[in-house]
Every structure is written in structure tokens, then in C-alpha cells.
Amino acid sequence: MPQGPSLWLDTRIYLAVAAVLLLIIMFYNKSVAVLGIILLIALYLYGRERHIQQQKELNAYLASMIQNVGELSAYAIQNLPLAIALVDSDGRINWGNEELSKWTDGKARLSESILKSWPSLPLESLWLKQEKHTFHHDDRHYQVIPKVLNEIKQDDQFLALYISDVTSTELLRTECCENMPVLAYIQIDNYDDVLQGLNDKQRTAIVVEVNKLLTEWMTSLEGFIKRYADDMYFAIFSRRALEKVLHDKFDILDKVRAIHGTNKFPVTLSIGVAADRITMADLGDRAQAGLDLALGRGGDQAAVHAGGKVQFYGGKAKAVEKNTRVKARTVAHTIREIIGASDMVLIMGHNNEDFDSLGASIGVARMARMLGKKVYIVISQQNTAVIKLNELFAEYEEYREILISPAQATGLQLENPVLFVVDTHRPELTADPELLGKVERIVVIDHHRRAEEFIASPLLVYLEPSSSSTSELITELLMYFDETVDLTRIDATALYAGIVVDTKNFAVQTGVRTFDAAAYLRRSGADPSLIKFLFRVDYADTRAIAEVLSRAEMLPNGLILAACQANIKNAQVIAAQAADLMLKIENVKVSIVLFYIDDEGIGISSRSHGEVNVQVIMEQLGGGGHQTMAGAQVKNATMAEVKKRVIELSNNYIEESGQNESNTTGRS
Numbered sequence: 001m002p003q004g005p006s007l008w009l010d011t012r013i014y015l016a017v018a019a020v021l022l023l024i025i026m027f028y029n030k031s032v033a034v035l036g037i038i039l040l041i042a043l044y045l046y047g048r049e050r051h052i053q054q055q056k057e058l059n060a061y062l063a064s065m066i067q068n069v070g071e072l073s074a075y076a077i078q079n080l081p082l083a084i085a086l087v088d089s090d091g092r093i094n095w096g097n098e099e100l101s102k103w104t105d106g107k108a109r110l111s112e113s114i115l116k117s118w119p120s121l122p123l124e125s126l127w128l129k130q131e132k133h134t135f136h137h138d139d140r141h142y143q144v145i146p147k148v149l150n151e152i153k154q155d156d157q158f159l160a161l162y163i164s165d166v167t168s169t170e171l172l173r174t175e176c177c178e179n180m181p182v183l184a185y186i187q188i189d190n191y192d193d194v195l196q197g198l199n200d201k202q203r204t205a206i207v208v209e210v211n212k213l214l215t216e217w218m219t220s221l222e223g224f225i226k227r228y229a230d231d232m233y234f235a236i237f238s239r240r241a242l243e244k245v246l247h248d249k250f251d252i253l254d255k256v257r258a259i260h261g262t263n264k265f266p267v268t269l270s271i272g273v274a275a276d277r278i279t280m281a282d283l284g285d286r287a288q289a290g291l292d293l294a295l296g297r298g299g300d301q302a303a304v305h306a307g308g309k310v311q312f313y314g315g316k317a318k319a320v321e322k323n324t325r326v327k328a329r330t331v332a333h334t335i336r337e338i339i340g341a342s343d344m345v346l347i348m349g350h351n352n353e354d355f356d357s358l359g360a361s362i363g364v365a366r367m368a369r370m371l372g373k374k375v376y377i378v379i380s381q382q383n384t385a386v387i388k389l390n391e392l393f394a395e396y397e398e399y400r401e402i403l404i405s406p407a408q409a410t411g412l413q414l415e416n417p418v419l420f421v422v423d424t425h426r427p428e429l430t431a432d433p434e435l436l437g438k439v440e441r442i443v444v445i446d447h448h449r450r451a452e453e454f455i456a457s458p459l460l461v462y463l464e465p466s467s468s469s470t471s472e473l474i475t476e477l478l479m480y481f482d483e484t485v486d487l488t489r490i491d492a493t494a495l496y497a498g499i500v501v502d503t504k505n506f507a508v509q510t511g512v513r514t515f516d517a518a519a520y521l522r523r524s525g526a527d528p529s530l531i532k533f534l535f536r537v538d539y540a541d542t543r544a545i546a547e548v549l550s551r552a553e554m555l556p557n558g559l560i561l562a563a564c565q566a567n568i569k570n571a572q573v574i575a576a577q578a579a580d581l582m583l584k585i586e587n588v589k590v591s592i593v594l595f596y597i598d599d600e601g602i603g604i605s606s607r608s609h610g611e612v613n614v615q616v617i618m619e620q621l622g623g624g625g626h627q628t629m630a631g632a633q634v635k636n637a638t639m640a641e642v643k644k645r646v647i648e649l650s651n652n653y654i655e656e657s658g659q660n661e662s663n664t665t666g667r668s
Helices: 006-026 030-081 099-103 123-128 168-177 189-195 201-222 241-246 252-257 280-296 326-340 357-372 384-393 405-410 470-481 489-503 512-521 528-534 537-552 571-582 616-619 639-665
Strands: 083-085 094-098 132-138 141-147 158-165 181-188 226-227 232-238 269-274 300-305 308-313 342-348 374-379 419-420 442-446 460-463 553-555 561-565 590-598 601-608 627-632
Touching: 006 030, 083 099, 094 099, 094 553, 123 141, 123 158, 141 168, 168 241, 181 241, 181 280, 189 201, 201 226, 201 232, 201 252, 232 241, 241 300, 252 269, 269 280, 280 300, 280 308, 280 342, 300 627, 326 357, 326 460, 326 470, 342 357, 357 374, 357 419, 357 442, 357 470, 357 489, 374 405, 384 489, 384 528, 442 470, 470 489, 470 512, 489 512, 489 528, 537 561, 537 571, 561 571, 571 590, 590 639, 601 616, 601 639, 616 627, 616 639
Parallel strands: 269 300, 342 374, 342 419, 419 442, 442 460, 561 590
Antiparallel strands: 083 094, 083 158, 132 141, 141 158, 181 232, 181 269, 226 232, 300 308, 553 561, 590 601, 601 627
16 A cells, blocks of 8 residues: 655655764764765655655555546446436436436436336326325335436436335235134124014024124134124234225125014124224223214214224114113212202303204203202304203293303303203214313213314213204103103203204104103193194295205215205205105105305205115215214315215215125125
């Protein structure tokens, strides 16, 4: 290795010191000093010559090294297993290495867009956000790392793309994801009803048939299933198998529904599924929550937690009415204890209250009064239902200050309160969502099918989708609340009106317990003449309903749709009544009415006879409700956009339902 200039510098210093010493010696012995000077000069000349020679060798070595490094760099850029491209703002290739040409089979040429070779390359997002990204083309996976370059041309920007082939890694990751475990809880949600009245042989035959279908289903998925209770199953399968189940839209629900005994009750399943979770404990919690959600929505459906969201499948069968009132009696006693331990009772229903919400609220208020508690009902606005009830309240001193606004509720001194939320369980739909955060103890009583959004941490939940109305539930609770319960004429009438409005005068969602509750209210003083007063419609509303009906469109698949004009008073009520009337038309399966909401978007009111679950359709638009009666509100959208979306969703659901029903026999 050639030496650097530092050695020659040190040598000259030593020679200079020796020269000084020779000058000193010259005073004592000139001959010795002369001899030393000659020797010193010779050493200097020899050292200088050696230094010059070493400098030449060093320069030659550095020149050789620079040349070799340049060649190595060029070789690496051209031949490393990494495609490199330099593109301009239009995506045109200004330079690329040999690997780029190889990976694209020579398609990536200078001055041509790189998107011609890799159409799925997210070029725009790479310019905006310089982060690595994985994309797919043909049967290969690539990872690209972008780098914006400003130094090449003063006025132009270039994007350097460093692209690596990560196919093997992605395939391994995909395989791992596909083999991740998926956990499911499966329950026969109407087990007792299906087996009621059957002999042992018939019961065994039904249970064996259900077990057979579930085992065959899980075998086809290469999964594992274990029955751990009379009506409960536990299953594990892979994420790959879940994709197949989702593609088939949980057709096991249709297959099992085809099973029934001599009592003609079809067997229905509720399934909670959880995927994409890290721990088994988390999977178990999510699967159980999914099962609870499916049961709370009326059963005969699957709730799937996957991909960070919840999806619902099925929900074709009506919620079966429970013949026993054991739960109602237990809940009534619990509510009595909760109210007794409170100093104030607050009640609220859903926004834009109807008679069911108001009737249920008045029924809960009667419970609070029986225990001597201060009680208020929070209402969202002064709509037609509230105004008419207020006219009746004017004759009774105890009702005059019971209705308060959200602003008045904010000003209350809340000491040990309990809040009852009736006829809804979704926080955003309550009359005063802010009140939920101010009261710790909350009781939820509702008859709607459970939605994904639910009031957080309620003290008690009484959710019965099989019930006709929340007023029916409250009436049953009053029967067991106290043996000496004494309803006033207003209490009984308000509760009766709530049942009438939600059953469409006892025409839909009506069971034996509905008529029992109605009979109890009639005995307690419910006044039919007051009911007629509450339900009277003025001339302007009647004309508005007639105009909506005149613009109705009869569409394929038994769908009829109409739209209210803008600036109609009581548009929501008119839309609901028009939807009810259109459902009476021959060959109509689903009736839908759209209406404008003041500065908020478009409202939707939908009805069906039961063969089409309008709740599922409305949930896809952010709403909900019952199988035969549901609604939604779509914000930041035009009437034409919502109409197109509603028709598309309705037709898809009706066609899928028809296909599944036609294949039921074959599948069973």
C-alpha cells in the first residue's frame, strides 16, 4: 500500500533537527560537520525522490480505485434484483435499469408511461405520500419505495421508484392470514318452541337433522364443531373457509330453516362469528358479542366481526313471540328496585317521538309515581303527537309539567337519578344524546331489532324484538310491577295508542300477548274515543298523502316507491302513512317513501308484509327498525341519489331472497 505525504513531512523535520545539530558541531570540529552536511544532503535528496515516487504510486492507486468503484456501482444499479425507474410528473420513464426491463418483458421503455407496464401502480398517491406501498400485477406482488428528486433539473421534479419483488413474502403472508382461526358460537334460537308438543321420537329426529346439517357444513369447511349444550354449538374454522361462507351468504341458515316438526315451527339459528383478532380470548369475546347481537335482532341470522366491521346475514324469519312472561315478571321486580333506590327518574324516547315512544314513557312515569319519585319525560320537539297529548294533559294537574325539553333537562339538579330510554337503543337517535353522558344508571327498554350501535354500559336492558311495541312491553311490566297498580285514563289511553300505532291497528307484528296487553289497558280505562282524537289527520296532511300516492311508481319485484315534495309539514308522518297505504296495493311486497329532512338530507320510510326484511335494507343506508317496518336518514345526498340507491338495494335483496327460497328444498 503506498504511503501518504505525512511520512515525508516527518522525515524533513528530523533532517532539519539534524542540520541544526551539525551547525553546532561546526564550532568544535569543522571536518566532522562538513562530512555530516554532505551525508544530510544525500539523505534529503534520497527522501525527496522516494516521496515523489510514492505520490505517483498513490495517485495511480486512487485513480484505479475510483474507476473500480464506478464500475461496481454501475453494475449494482443495473444487475441488483431491484427495479429502479426515474419518472416525471406525467409518469413517463426518463431512466430505468436493466431489471426494470426484464420484469416488464421489455414493455418499460423510455418516454413511455410506467403505468403501461404496471397499471396498478398507485403513482398519484406515491407523489403525494412518499411511503412504501405494495401492489399486485398479474401473478406477482411488488413493493415500491418512492423518493422525490429535485436536484436533476431546476424546474422539474422526478420520482425515483425502487421496486422489489415480494411475491414469496406476500404469498406466505396470505397463506398465514387464510389459515388464521375463526371462532363461531351457534345457537338454536327457538329450541323450546320448535320441540313444544312433540314426542321424544320427533324431538330426537329434529335434533339429529340439525346436528347432521351443521356437521356436514363444518366438514365442507374443514372445520371443527362441538355441541356443548342442548341448543348451543362451538365451531372453529379458517379465514379461508369464512370467505366461502360469506360468499354463500350463510346458506346454512336456509337449510336449517327448512327443518320443522309437526307443529310447523321452522328451526332457526343465530350465529356469532369473530375473525382477524390477535388472541383467542378476544375472538371468544367478539363471537359471543356477535351471538348476542344476532339474538337481539330477532334471531335467524349471523353477525360477523371481520375486517374491523360487523356484517349481518339472514334475518328472514320473523321473531317468534315468547309464550312465557317469566322474564317480564323478573324485569318488573328489578325495575322496581332500581326506581326505589333513586331520587329522580328521567325518561326519554327516540327523536321526533311517536305515540309508542310517548306511551311507553308515560307508562314508566306511572311506575315512578307509584313509588313517590320525582319524574320528567324529555322530548326532542313539539310534534303532532306531543301537541295532542299535551291537550289531554291540560285536564290533569299531575301531567302539566312532566314534559321537558333537553335544555330544561340540562338545568335540572341531578342527585342520584336513573334514566329510562324507551323505544330505541341507539344513542344518536335518542331525544337528548348528551343526557346519556350525564347519568350513570341507564335502563333500556325497546322492541326494535338490535343494531350495532348501542347505549354504552346500561344498568338493565329489556330488548324483545318479538313484541309489537315498547308500549306492550311496558304494559306487561306494569302488570307485575305492583299488585295495586292503578292506571289513570290518560296512562291507559297513551299506552293503548302506542300499541295501535305500531301494529297498524292490530294488523302487523301482533301476537297473543299483544291482545292480552290491549285487553288489560281497556279494563284499566283506555278510551277509544281519545284514540280517535289522537289519530285524527287534518285536511292539509290528507291532501299531502294523496299527492304522494299520486306520484307513486310501481317497479319490478313488487317494489313501489314514492317521494314527498319539499317543504311539506309533518313530512315524516305523511311518508309513514303513505307507505302503509301503498302496502295495501295488489302485488306490492315493499313500499318505500322518501321525504326531505330540514337541512339534513333525505329520510326514508319503508314497509313490507314480512317476506322481505326491510330492516336489512335500511341498515345498509344507516337506519334500522323491524322486519316489516323500518326507516333511515341519508345526509349529504340528493333525492335522485337516494332513490337510485334504494331501488338498487331493494331489488338486490328481493332477488337474492327469491333465489334462496327457491333453493331451500334442494338444499335440505
